[in-house]
Amino acid sequence: MSSGADGEVVCFWLALLLYLLAGVLAMVAALLNKQPVRVVGGLALAGLLAHTLSLGLRWQRLEHGPFGTQFEILSSNVWSMMVAFMLSYWLLPALRPLAALLLPFFFMMMGWMVLANPGDANLPATYNTLWLYIHIGFGKVFMGLLLLATGMASVVLLRGGASGTRRFASLPDNGSLDELTYRFLAIGLIFHALMLVSGAIWAQAAWGRYWSWDPLETWSLITWLLLAITLHVRPLFAPPHRLTACLTWAIFVVAFLTFFGVPFISRAPHQGVV
């Protein structure tokens, strides 16, 4: 194995360890009703740096971005969602206790990556375009925003019980979380639309059609429709916060399956492209 590959593996495992430590600490802190902001943030940031280094070394070694195999798609999406989480951790301090819910998600995703084949793969020639980066970039921003919205929705749902109310007492009230969830979903809708449009431009160039109802395209559109439905339900019915939270979870489930399920089971030429 080359030194680049060695460094890549070491950084990957270091990132996994740091995410794990940060997540466990955040969960224990939530149980004890404490908030070790600096330690959790420091460990998560160190994990993100190690993860960035691992991805960078792989990119340099293979001379292409992490967009081809299941391992690469998982890794680059965990990385981008982690970036979204760290930005919110820095810019919106009131949401920092969400770390107890979101960091375990990251190390579980990393655990899934450990099961995936980390082997190399050549990217198809149709990936040699700037639209790949634009399309994937918008998709990653959308997924990051949706993850944060889902974290807040989870708190609203967990507060249905006395234990959840106590554990997440340090977060803003349900009304504020509902408003923030709405905002993240609204911005997510825009980035999702940008992902669809840039994907259509790329598909036209790569396969001679901008839309062909392949499974990934169709499920992406269904995700967008679910987002639009959720945003319309709010002004129409002024629904209870728990209903908005449930709808947010529904969007997350469909988006998660679209990003991490459909690309690996579809036989359309669109597979493996997120």
Add this chain to the structure above:
Amino acid sequence: MARLASLRLTLLALIVLGVAGVLLLRLDLPPTWVLALPCTLLVINLVAAIFWSAAFRQKWALQVFHLALLAILLLAVFSRLTYFKGQFELSAGERFAGQLLASEQGPWHPTALEQIDFINETVQVDFATGGVRGETRNWVRWFDAQKVGHLRLIGDNTPLLVRGYRIYPSRHFGYAPLFSWQPAQGHTSYRGTIHLPGLSLGATASNHWTIPGTTVAALVMLQLDKPVPDPAQPSLFARGAPHHLLVTLRGESRPLRPGEQWLLPEGTLLYEGLETWMGYVIFYDQGMPWLLAAALVGIISLLLHFFGRFASKPWHAAAQQSAPGLQEG
């Protein structure tokens, strides 16, 4: 009219559209008909809301966004009425004569295939170790209205644009042995290629062929000296690969190399050499740039709408409320 503009109808139309999407995945139905009902509902709802919704009149960015959505739906209908798509193959050196392997088109498509005039000059495709297809380079010579030829390189992500048609090299291509047939009794001679199966279909490269003007059936099998694609090392798909042909006629097999011939009672079969063929996808949709413009206008107006809405209460303020007794470490 207020009912047609209601958000309840919007929700219903969006849900029906989502269900239609799931149906498209589950059942082998034509998308146009499955989507006709939800899209019609959405168009009616959008038109009513744009003209009669008080909320839209107060929020111009939201109004523009919904106008853009309406434009997208109407342009999608226009596209379905006027689109064209098809597939064809050309050997190296062959001129496009409007013959397609398959095609479909909208009822209002203004067919102008006869105005497309180009020659597939030559093609090269790189393969990486393991057989993964790399870059495709296809040189074509297209002719403008004055019949002046222009050489152009097309390939992955780069189509040939002629008279509103977009012509893309497809992922189907293969070798094409070039034969000439000289009949013994003065019938018309023939010169042409046999398209062997595409490389994407696997390593087997053979095809059946009936010699023109006879009942003689031939099996033509290509034997490359080095495999293309080569699983062990990078390789190149191009004309001139070292090879020989194994031709079987009436139960007898013979290897043929370029320039060799086979004398038959009906005439002489000459193997001239190994050419290539390229598959193409042809696409026409005049609504496409307008769809893109409408989508971008919609996204920008939505961005402005949410920006105006969220600016009135900063994100910090929205997230500010927190319970007392927080212990920060």
